[in-house]
Amino acid sequence: MEFSSNNDIVKLCLQGMSMEEQNKSKEASKLFLQAWEKGTNDFEKFLAAHYVARHQKNVSDKLKWLKTALQFALKINDDSAHSAFPVLYSNIAKSYEDLRDFDNAKKNYDLAKSFGEKPSDKGPFYHGTKADLQVGDLLTAGGNSNYKPGLKMNHIYFTALVNAAGLAAVFSKGNGRERVYIVEPTGGFENDPNVTNKKFPGNPTRSYRSESPLKIVGEATDWVRQTNEDIEKWKEKLANNKGEIIN
Template sequence: MEFSPFNHVVKLCIQGMNMEEEKKPEEAYKLFLQGWEEAANAHEKFLAAYYVSRHQKTVADKLRWLETTLEYALKVNDDTVKSAFPAIYLNIAKCHEDFGDREKSKHFSELAISLKHNPSDKGPFYHGTKADLQVGDVLTAGSHSNYKAELKMNHIYFTALLNGAGLAAALAKGDGRERVYIVEPTGIYENDPNLTDKKFPGNPTRSYRSEAPLKIIGEVTEWSRPGPDELQKFREKLKDNTGKIIN
């Protein structure tokens, strides 16, 4: 499953997170549980279980839901969920610590540490923009943010999700047409910390960044474009966002 903010279960989880921010945990829990009950595949089950787990009132119930989260994450086991494993294992370790089981707590803590490495995602990777570029050109860090014009970016950002790059192109500043380029990192890259383990566990949007240039190796012309109403909601959300960009 390619992560999409328009997915039904993802929407329920977003609504639940909004209820959490409004200090309405009971309403949030109902939405997360609805997401779990209506989830139709392993990825949706993984997401919903993750949020249900953090609303449990006992350590035993929390552990049970965390183990369910892990079960479905392992079934998916792709680059949308792999970066979530360290946090899941650490939470499971904390539950065993609360139970007084030091051996199991140590085991899951060590698993979490062992999985903290560079992203395993091999692409293909995409970059969405309104700039007219050619194969062989390079994209470099140092441009101003599309979302905070006063901020000069220290990294160049890209994603392994074609539709995600298409959304970025639609939201990019400029009057040119939306372009999605196939790009190749020329140096090391990392999970985008602005998205990884933030609202959603792991890196579901498969978003990355690098200080090294990205080389353009091709262009894609077809992807699923959001409708005008959906795009306007994104623009409004970005405009109202007061969060700090990790640069």
């Protein structure tokens, strides 16, 4: 399943997080439980259970919900869920630690570490831009940020979700038409720290960055452009975002 902010369960979780930011814990808990009850697939259930867990009053109940989230995540053959394994196992380990079950705590900390920080995603990968490029061209770090004036980027960014690359193309600089290129990393890459384990567990948007160039190997034309209304909402979110870009 492709992660989308238009998904009803994702929307409920975002509303819950908004309530948390306003210190309205009871309202947030209700929204996360609503997301759990309305979830219809493994990804939605995993996501909702993760948030229900953090509103439990006692550690045993929290552990039960964390294990439930993990069970659903393990069913999903998708990097959107796999990227959450380290944080899921770490949270389970912390719960065992709080219960003074140190053997199970160590076991789960070791599992969290075993997944490491390097992405297992094999792509295909995409980069959105308004630049007119050709197969074989290289995209390199050092360009200006699309989101913060005057900031030179130390990495080149890409994603495994074609529609996410399309959205990036909308916000890219330039006067050309929006393009989504299929790219191959020429070196190592990492989860984008600006989105990974921020609002959502792991890296569900499958967003990555590299200091090495990306090689263009083709162009994707089957991506879906968001509506003008949704794009305006994104612009509003970006304008209100006061967080610093991790460069």
